[in-house]
């Protein structure tokens with residue numbers, strides 16, 4: 037075939053020109069994007085330099101521990117004496133600062149100890165920084181030392197280095213309008229210059245979908261299967277708790293929360309292990325766990341009343357709210373039980389001296405070493421102790437071969453956990469309420485959650 041010169045002129049040359057222009061446009065765009073990216077990095081670096089502008093270059097605060105219990109981040113650390121020489125500290129604060137230098141301050145508890153000044157955010161593990169309230173983006177954490185001389189306030193700003201055995205944490209905010217943020221607790225390095233660098237702690241929050249197996253709240257229906265729990269007349273605790281768990285799940289899901297159950301039928305659930313009652317809250321990254329139970333007394337009839345159990349190092353406001361609301365909504369009453377009572381309707385049960393002694397004797401009898409950490413400060417109920425990881429002194433490590441180990445006992449992130457003894461099954465008044473006022477009990481719990489989370 038002979039090529040027509042006109043065809044080349046009219047079609048091929050314009051195509052060639054268009055192709056060359058297209059390639060040039062792509063290259064130009066590439067350069068543009070590269071420049072833009074480089075500019076962004078430069079802007080970011082400039083902003084970060086501004087954030088670190090006042091930070092001490094050769095002094096640092098050390099972190100012993102950081103924990104997340106429920107929704108709250110807590111920190112625990114110290115500054116060595118040589119770094120605070122000649123500083124008369126009047127207050128200490130944790131500064132949480134974003135890349136645009138907007139910041140929040142949290143008061144720190146501090147005390148002078150040998151060789152150092154120790155600080156912590158809160159003695160209550162369910163207080164500290166509410167991770168749901170952290171805005172999107174990167175936030176830098178600093179320790180601010182305030183001193184007052186002649187009524188004049190001055191301060192020093194310390195960066196934070198991680199001396200704990202934990203490397204990072206990952207948390208998902210409570211589901212709201214079907215949305216979640218992933219919040220990471222991380223450690224990094226800032227360069228003052230090529231030679232001068234400093235460690236720092238940061239919180240990074242960004243939009244993320246909740247992992248498939250993750251949830252906000254775990255509801256645990258006590259007992260089940262071969263373990264019917266307390267019994268009275270023809271009623272079994274295990275049946276009532278399961279019915280309540282189903283309905284509570286439904287109510288919370290209507291509010292938009294993702295809810296998981298530890299059991300959804302009449303079956304026996306192990307306490308520990310990966311799929312045990314104490315393991316599910318960790319596995320599902322739940323922020324809150326409520327274990328539903330009914331009480332009973334050894335004597336034939338009980339006076340009845342509500343008992344909400346919590347760990348011994350908590351702000352008890354939420355537990356109190358649940359107890360108060362149940363009494364109010366069901367026209368019920370607080371339990372008359374005075375043992376381990378912290379407030380009306382709120383109980384903090386730890387091991388007694390006698391129970392520690394018996395546990396140690398049992399260990400000897402079974403041929404394993406006694407648990408080193410067990411003391412009168414250890415929460416007694418496993419649904420409170422083993423769910424809270426190191427914050428609540430979880431200790432089931434497999435040395436006792438009659439039970440599975442709790443693989444999450446050393447975790448520094450865990451669910452906030454409460455055990456609700458809604459009423460006494462062997463109190464006619466309570467039983468009547470439990471059978472006829474389910475909605476009131478559940479609304480009491482749901483309203484407590486709403487007021488606690490808002």
Ligand SMILES: [Zn+2]
Nearest residue numbers: 258265329330
């Ligand atoms: Zn029970």
